[in-house]
Amino acid sequence: MSTNAPNPVPGDEESTSNFPFVGWLRDVAPYIHSFREKTFVIAFAGELVKEIGLENLIEDIAMLHAMGMRIVLVHGIRPQIEEQLKLRKIKSKFGTSALNTYRITDAAALECVKEAAGELRLDIEAAFSRGLPNTPMAGSRISVISGNFITAMPVGVVDGVDYVHTGLVRKVDSTSITLSLDSNKIVLLSPLGFSPTGQAFNLAYEDVAASTAAALKADKLIFLSPYSGLRDADRELITELSLPQLQDYMTEHKDIESGLKGLLHISGKAVRSGVSRVHFLPCNQDGALLEELFTHDGIGMMLASSDIENLREANQDDVGGILQLTMPLEEEGILAARGQDVIERDIQRFSVIEHDRVLFGCAALFPFPNGVGELACLAVDADVQGSGDGERLLKRIEMRAKQENIKKLFVLTTRTEHWFLKRGFKRATVDDLPEERKQIYNWDRKSMVLTKDL
Ligand SMILES: CC(C)(COP(=O)(O)OP(=O)(O)OC[C@H]1O[C@@H](n2cnc3c(N)ncnc32)[C@H](O)[C@@H]1OP(=O)(O)O)[C@@H](O)C(=O)NCCC(=O)NCCS
Known part of the structure; x- marks a missing residue:
C-alpha cells in the first residue's frame, strides 16, 4: 500500500502538454513536497542483488536523496554469506527460536560474514560514486557514510544451542546518524554490530533496520525483501493494515513462514516505538520503491499504528x-x-x-x-x-x-x-x-x- 501523502491525478487530463512525462512529473510533485526532510530507513535483502542487481535501486535512492529525503540504507547479505561459506567448503548451521531462524555464526562463519558484508558495502559505495554524463547518476555527488553505529550483544545460548557470534542490536547511535543525515549524507548500515568488548556480531539486517528506524523515529521503514506482505482469504495482497489487525492476523494464521513472521514481529515493534509507517515490498521487482512511494495505490503492504483502528x-x-x-x-x-x-x-x-x-x-x-x-x-x-x-x-x-x-x-x-x-x-x-x-x-x-x- 502506498502512503498517506497527497495524491496526484494520474494522467491529469487538464495538462496541455503533448509530452506525457510533463503531466507525470507534475503528478508526483505533491509527493516530493511531502517527503522532503522526512527520514526513510530503506532495508533490502541480499537476494535483491542476485535478483535484479544493485544499479537501479541505487539510482532510485540517489534520486530520493536529491529530492531532499533523509536516507538510511541497510543491506542484507544472506545469499552472499552462503556463497562465501560454499567457497570455503563450510556447512551453514541454523537454529530456530520461537520467532526466528538464526544462523549459528562460529569463528569461521564470522569471517565469511565480514567478507560478504565488506564486499557488498564496497559495491554499494561504488554504485553511489558513479556519475558519468548521460546516466541517471550524472551530477549526483553523494557522500555515503558507514561506521560503528550499531552496538550488538550476543544471542547467547538458546535451548542449549550456542549462537556464538550471532547477535542482536543492543543500541543504535542515533545522535551520530542524525548528524550525518543533517550534513546531507546517506548512512549505510551493514548487518554487523560491535560489542563494548570489541567483538563483531552477525546481525539480522531486519533487526538493524527496525532498531535504527525506531531510534530515529523514522517516517518510513521500507523493507525490500522476499516477503511482499500478507494475503487475505482470496489470496489478494493486503495493502494496508493496523497493528491490532496485524495481531489478529497473526493469531488466526499460525502457519506464517518463520522469516515473514520474524519480519512482521520486528516491524510491529518498530511501529510501537514511533515509526509512522512500515512498507513491505518485493525485492525482485525493479522500480518497486518508486512505485510504492509515488503512486496512490502503491505496490506492497503498509503497516501503520492506530489511526485505522478508529x-x-x-x-x-x-x-x-x-x-x-x-x-x-x-x-x-x-x-x-x-x-x-x-x-x-x-x-x-x-x-x-x-x-x-x-x-x-x-x-x-x-x-x-x-x-x-x-x-x-x-x-x-x-x-x-x-x-x-x-x-x-x-x-x-x-x-x-x-x-x-x-x-x-x-x-x-x-x-x-x-x-x-x-x-x-x-x-x-x-x-x-x-x-x-x-x-x-x-x-x-x-x-x-x-x-x-x-
Ligand atoms: C472531500 C472530503 C471528504 C475530504 O476529506 P479530508 O479528510 O480532508 O481528505 P484527505 O485529508 O484525505 O485529503 C485532503 C486533501 O484533499 C484536498 N481537498 C479537499 N477538498 C477538495 C476538493 N473539493 N477538491 C479537491 N481537493 C480537495 C485538500 O486540499 C487536501 O489536499 P492536500 O493534502 O494536498 O493539502 C472533505 O473535504 C469533505 O468532507 N468535503 C465536504 C463533503 C464532500 O464534498 N463530499 C464528497 C461528495 S460525496
Missing part, C-alpha cells in the same frame, strides 16, 4: 453523529439531502471514523446490480479535514466494495470532483449510471458522475 462500520448509535456531519453540508448543497429515517434505515451501509468516541467522518456504500456500487455521503468534519480521514474512508469503502464483489464504484459530486480524480476516479456521464440510479438522478443538482474500477 475506522469502523456504523451502528444505530452513530445516526446522530452522522446527521451532525452531513446536515450542514446538505444545507450548503454539497451533499444530497437524506433524512434521519433514511440514515437509520441504511445505517449498516455506513462506515465512520471516530476519535475519542466522537464521529469525525462518514461514508456509505450502496450496492447496485452487476457488480456496481455507489460511494455516497462522504464527509469529514471541517476541523480535521486534510489529515487523511477522507482518504481512509474511501479506502474502507473500497475494501467493503471488494468484499461485496463490487467491481466498479461511482460517486456523484458537485464540488469535490478533483479530490476523487486524484484518487483514481475517472469522469463519466449520467448514462454510465445503473438504470435504477439514473431514474432517480436529480437533474436540478447536476452532480458530476465519476467512476473507478476496483
Whole structure:
C-alpha cells in the first residue's frame, strides 16, 4: 500500500502538454513536497542483488536523496554469506527460536560474514560514486557514510544451542546518524554490530533496520525483501493494515513462514516505538520503491499504528453523529439531502471514523446490480479535514466494495470532483449510471458522475 501523502491525478487530463512525462512529473510533485526532510530507513535483502542487481535501486535512492529525503540504507547479505561459506567448503548451521531462524555464526562463519558484508558495502559505495554524463547518476555527488553505529550483544545460548557470534542490536547511535543525515549524507548500515568488548556480531539486517528506524523515529521503514506482505482469504495482497489487525492476523494464521513472521514481529515493534509507517515490498521487482512511494495505490503492504483502528462500520448509535456531519453540508448543497429515517434505515451501509468516541467522518456504500456500487455521503468534519480521514474512508469503502464483489464504484459530486480524480476516479456521464440510479438522478443538482474500477 502506498502512503498517506497527497495524491496526484494520474494522467491529469487538464495538462496541455503533448509530452506525457510533463503531466507525470507534475503528478508526483505533491509527493516530493511531502517527503522532503522526512527520514526513510530503506532495508533490502541480499537476494535483491542476485535478483535484479544493485544499479537501479541505487539510482532510485540517489534520486530520493536529491529530492531532499533523509536516507538510511541497510543491506542484507544472506545469499552472499552462503556463497562465501560454499567457497570455503563450510556447512551453514541454523537454529530456530520461537520467532526466528538464526544462523549459528562460529569463528569461521564470522569471517565469511565480514567478507560478504565488506564486499557488498564496497559495491554499494561504488554504485553511489558513479556519475558519468548521460546516466541517471550524472551530477549526483553523494557522500555515503558507514561506521560503528550499531552496538550488538550476543544471542547467547538458546535451548542449549550456542549462537556464538550471532547477535542482536543492543543500541543504535542515533545522535551520530542524525548528524550525518543533517550534513546531507546517506548512512549505510551493514548487518554487523560491535560489542563494548570489541567483538563483531552477525546481525539480522531486519533487526538493524527496525532498531535504527525506531531510534530515529523514522517516517518510513521500507523493507525490500522476499516477503511482499500478507494475503487475505482470496489470496489478494493486503495493502494496508493496523497493528491490532496485524495481531489478529497473526493469531488466526499460525502457519506464517518463520522469516515473514520474524519480519512482521520486528516491524510491529518498530511501529510501537514511533515509526509512522512500515512498507513491505518485493525485492525482485525493479522500480518497486518508486512505485510504492509515488503512486496512490502503491505496490506492497503498509503497516501503520492506530489511526485505522478508529475506522469502523456504523451502528444505530452513530445516526446522530452522522446527521451532525452531513446536515450542514446538505444545507450548503454539497451533499444530497437524506433524512434521519433514511440514515437509520441504511445505517449498516455506513462506515465512520471516530476519535475519542466522537464521529469525525462518514461514508456509505450502496450496492447496485452487476457488480456496481455507489460511494455516497462522504464527509469529514471541517476541523480535521486534510489529515487523511477522507482518504481512509474511501479506502474502507473500497475494501467493503471488494468484499461485496463490487467491481466498479461511482460517486456523484458537485464540488469535490478533483479530490476523487486524484484518487483514481475517472469522469463519466449520467448514462454510465445503473438504470435504477439514473431514474432517480436529480437533474436540478447536476452532480458530476465519476467512476473507478476496483
Ligand atoms: C472531500 C472530503 C471528504 C475530504 O476529506 P479530508 O479528510 O480532508 O481528505 P484527505 O485529508 O484525505 O485529503 C485532503 C486533501 O484533499 C484536498 N481537498 C479537499 N477538498 C477538495 C476538493 N473539493 N477538491 C479537491 N481537493 C480537495 C485538500 O486540499 C487536501 O489536499 P492536500 O493534502 O494536498 O493539502 C472533505 O473535504 C469533505 O468532507 N468535503 C465536504 C463533503 C464532500 O464534498 N463530499 C464528497 C461528495 S460525496
